[in-house]
Amino acid sequence: MRTDLLYTLKSEDLTKEILQEKLTAHKEVKFVSLAAVDLIGHETDTKIPVSLFLKDLPTFLEGFAAQTDGSSVFLPKIATLNNAKVDMKADLSVHWFVEYNEGLVDEETGKPVGTLKVPCYLYHDGMAVDSRHILTKAEEVLTKDLEKALKEMKNLKEVFGFSSDEMEKVYLTSATELEFWVKSPSTHGDIEALSTSQELKEQYWSKTRGPVRSAMEETLLLMELYGVEPEMGHKEVGGVRAKLTDSGKFEGVLEQLEIDWKFSSPKQTADYELLVKNLVREVFMRYGLEVTFLAKPLEKIAGSGEHTHFSAGVALKNGTRVNLFHSQEGDFLSSLGYGALMGVLKNYEVINPFVTSSNEAFKRLKKGYEAPISIVSSLGYEPSIPSRNRTILIGLIRDEENPMATRFELRAPNPHTNTFLCMASMFMAMKDGVNYAKDKLPKDLLVELSKTPEEDYAYLKKGRAYRTEKDVFDDFSDEERERYFGLPPETVYENIKAF
Template sequence: MSKTLTAEDIKNSVENEDVRFLRLTFTDINGTLKSVEVPTSQLDKVLNNEIRFDGSSIDGFVRIEESDMVLYPDFSTWAVLPWGDEEGGKIGRLICSVHKTSGEPFEGDPRNNLKRVLKEMKDMGFTDFDIGFEAEFHLFKLGEDGNWTTENADHASYFDMTSDDEGARCRREIVETLEGMGFEVEAAHHEVGSSQHEIDFKFDDALTTADRVQTFKMVVRAIARKHGLFATFMAKPVQGEAGNGMHTNMSLFKDGTNVFYDKNGKYNLSKTALYFLNGILEHARAITAIGNPTVNSYKRLIPGYEAPVYISWATKNRSPLVRIPSAEEVTTRLEMRSADPTANPYLLLAAALKAGLQGIKEEKMPMEPVTSNVFEMSEDERNERGIKPLPSTLHNAIKAFKEDELIQDALGKHLTQSFIDSKELEWSQYTQSVSDWERNKYMNY
């Protein structure tokens, strides 16, 4: 769980660590980390929620005539970054929620929205929604101009022990940096694709884990630059190679007890877990819009690369949407395998939790688990078993989102409209673009 810190603790840390600047971060509708940086002379204002910024310049926030926003730092997120400014000065970081000038939480802030859905969970008698993210990424070489390329930093494969290439050295420094910032890194390894990596950190409550995945991405990018590499969390950066997923492991707790576990239940799952699972499955198409929010995301969700394509679940099989990993009581969980790391973690967890809680309310059992490879089933067999496909494009995912009132409610009116506007614009831009593939295919017609 997140540590408890006071304003005095932060003041002492600023003085003892010789921190010169304060970076106040928050997240926009697209999951992009934003920040306001102030000198430590403004520390009292920061700690008293007196730092304002122009919200009209942030995607999905507000119009110009209602632009003033206030940053409320979460003291538990205080960290001194392991890199400083050009003159060697240290930088302190606080993750913030965004509020209106009246002091009310701003409904367009994804972090506030997750807190709202977590309150709904607590009103139902549950105490924690624990999450473990497995976010994959690629490390490519930087070009001479300092921009990204798709030139591989290595040609290793899954779990290869590569100790002498730049990718492995970079990954080790990322792990050391994260641990220096208080992360408990459980595993770090090479993934299936060339230059593809995964670093897993210990599960925690939903808000803490969403905060940490944003910090994780910031650290990965910063350390990669030090090594002359470019880190990308793009879902499918290279055609014909494995894409980057962000498997989402979910457990629900009540007063320290994992309510998904039942030693006498089939698969050691409780009825609560199965109801929650059914909620995820029933709303999976709309959740896909949030968990796979880019045009490129759907080039990962294709057969042949272990990413799910169909709405189903299993205990051992890795082809369905949700898998139940072998686990002990406290670690019993549902692993949703569809999301990728371009997803806004706050919105993704709000949507998944809302769907799961609705499943618990409805008390419906899910379809039977799949024991064979879904990709090898005929269409008739899938139809007979009620196995439906996930959306195949961002356009279809947004259509599903617009038809699902529950998942819209998981985001609230403001974020729902901002999300639809942003994604419909992205799809429109994509449909009007002309690619090299099209020119190579059609130029001689």
Template sequence: MNGKRIYSIAGGQCGRETLLAILREHPEIRFVSLVAIDLAGNDTDERIPIQTFVADIDAFLAGKAVQTDGSSVVLGGMTSLADAQVDLAPDLTATWFVDYNEEHVDHETSLPVGTLRIPSFLVHRGERIDSRSLLAATVEYARAEILKLVRIHASSPLLAHLEPARLADIEFTVGTELEFWVKTPTDTANVEELSAAQMLQENYWQRTRGVARTALEQAVMALEAYGLHPEMGHKEVGGVKAAIGAGGELTHVMEQMEIDWRYAAALQAADNELLARILVKETFRANGLKVTFKAKPIPGVAGSGEHTHLGIAGVLPSGRRINLFAPADMHADFLSVIGYGALMGLLRNYEVVGPFISASNDAFNRLKPGFEAPVCIVAALGLDPAIPSRNRTVLAGLVRDVDNPRATRFELRSPNPYTNTYLALAASILAMLDGIRWAVESGTPPEALLAEISKKAGEPGSYLEQDRAYRAEVNVFENYSQEERDRLFGIPPATVWENMQNLLAFPDRIRVLTAGSALTPRVIDAFRSAATARWKHELLVRIIPEDLDTVRACQPLALASDRAQDLWKRIDTLRHELADDTVGNPALCTRLMSTLSNNSLQEASELQVVLADRMEHLRQLEDEYRKLVF
């Protein structure tokens, strides 16, 4: 026993004898938990006594010791009540983390009780069917394909600066930015105050104070202890100033924050993101604050994204890495041939990538015009290769530093903190691979690739769709009307149902996702089925009942002015439309519940859009009505 905490065990150091030695050195580790990720992004968690683990360690490491009920996790019908067993198999190549319970001290060591969290796979009938395994298989497939591609075309002058003949490996690098809201648990949001503070830009990168500052600093330090190499923690655009209590402490905390940490290889980056959410939530909770990672926790106020940075590096035998997106001359070109191909692949195939990124009602609550939430399939490169710029209204932005080619990457802005990062990355990598393959095999030079991605809608493209535009260097919300955006960049899905239908509507692009052995048609159908079921049931048991509560809470006030009477008349008309059933004329909420129950899901999706619009209008009228009280 060394009396010091151990926070992680590096991948490749999880052999039997090494592991037993570590556990002997750290008796505060009392439990083991096998962490697998279902298709919805939920992580399994359990408490297995360390004595049980040690006594049967060979079976644990072989994935033969722990089974679970596959029908109770989100696997979209790949398991059933009659065929439910799934085995949890540890990933011996991943970094394992020790989760310390600060509220439970081990009396023998005087250290918090630790649980060794082991990233794992779900295995059903010998087949890995979980999100981690799907990303791992995708990375392996895409890695091999790109290596083969660049070696075949090693003599091409378009690839010369990437030293293709010398590349020994390919690495997909990923970085995530975690945004979240923090509040005093019992407080409710004052939307008007929050909106005003946002418009006045009173919070972004402002100084944190009191318990919020303490919690933020502790969270950043926790990420450092676990080896995630945090880069920054700061206040985001949302929030209002806290009050000061009688004892000088801050009360009524409500603000938005962001924490960033260093990029990592794709699978490890997704594991790190899961750990970071746990550390952030527990650290703020220990300080009496509640964290939410919802994409849109407060209507009418900026939501939380999880901008995801995507890069590809070639690895030389020496270990030196070459950014495959960077051009030969950073001052003359935006991207390399591989970089252009990757971006074009992501854009052309985004209709079938998007469902893996935005699969919840909450995600679509955020994806509205404005608030820097991307709704258009469009990218920005910058105004000039020599002067990098950032357009924050697009789906994918090029991030680059002319003095540091290794920093060249794409920022995908659509994910949110509850996006299943594993599946989102798998789909994005396969889409990029499709574009890379076309760009390299076609021998198209960078200037022609730039012309294609910059083409106007209606101009033919060799790879991209003729009737679409794919690049915008202006604010797409201010410079284009909704009709223009729909015409130029495509009509975005408005609901989960519409998004999942894209997995049926674009068979040619589905073939891009199924090119490897990971995202098979069976897996894609299972994901679509699971996401659709969750969408349907959330509407029935949560969203519609909450909307009905809001409608019922709208009651007339003792106000005699003509303005008040007019507002109440409009509110009451909406109330009846939403919730008052009459013979032969069911209310909107009733119609939506009926279509969902009857599995008339296309109609239900259309009614959901109408309901959301009516509820927003009702809240605006009710707010205006109550302001007349004096």
């Protein structure tokens, strides 16, 4: 593992002087790629010689870095055939990464050729129209409303332990993970063997071996070099054991894996996901293994999810940070936490098209595979005893010893979910709920969240239940699930009708 390469340029390093210094010192970085994410989640890739980038650095940093005709990005009803000009503008608020081509060595330095990825916004007719910008604005709106709610809270000191004068800024945090299948190129799944292994949980958290182990470990080490802070890599529930041949090599590799990393700001979380996907593809390919991020690559076998986590906090002027969803009064959640959760549950039909946007993704959302099929949440039986119900859509994760760990886990996303738009839609729904709940007591919000379908409240809809501690798959019949939690969509068409 090479430690003499330039892997990351932090947001505070994105000045003309530092970029000039770093890129001049690392001559192995030969190209710059302008990476914008369109509305379908596609990330652009270009190859601009770094010499041209350095020559026109002020324009790249302060103006529009490049222009395209719109054919390379998905912006329906925006970039049209007769008005297709799209400009790209660099995002200086996140880290930039250098990706290396291990198959091409720079003759001058003896190092692999690197490409500096520059995250960009897309502008059309002077207006930002891409996924990154939408997330940026959604984050701004929610933090602004949370800050306003705190300043208007008469008992702020009693509830959270600080006064409005002590606040420096409100911030959001998020995190995600990556599940994927890996296989030998010529391997095809034996559904019976896979099903048996899954039922017996033979693969879950079992030992990785051979090229899978090497590729996993190299990926985790690379993530550390990029500053992503990996937490864990392990086998998931799907897969069968590979066979060792007479030549000492493994064949028939077919395994499901998961990689987790630490939380960050929303945009940085989405950028980390894109980086880790690319690392996984490149590293596993060097070990002769194919990777797929499809939500359901094998029928009747567990698919790949991408659970996404959300929280909010306030940074105080004395350096202390306080979790705004955590209750300091012995409740499951603060009033703001209840509001955020209720906003998501009430508005999930509108969020869902941004989370589950393909028929492939709907194949994963089936009863019994730990993928959510109903709009329902779980809190646990008692605030003092945190629990995790894996059959619900969005759950509360708490640690009594660590208040900063209080967060929500959305279980519906998959590796092809556009994480930028998923988070943006969640934040807008949370804003709606926070504005309803900000002046209410946690105990009253808990009663409303725990309502029966027949009960009528001011915010959550009559005819629906929104909380259960039961097994959604096994403890309800199909008719009961529909009566309590609504009829879930099964296709993209049914999903989009919510609009």
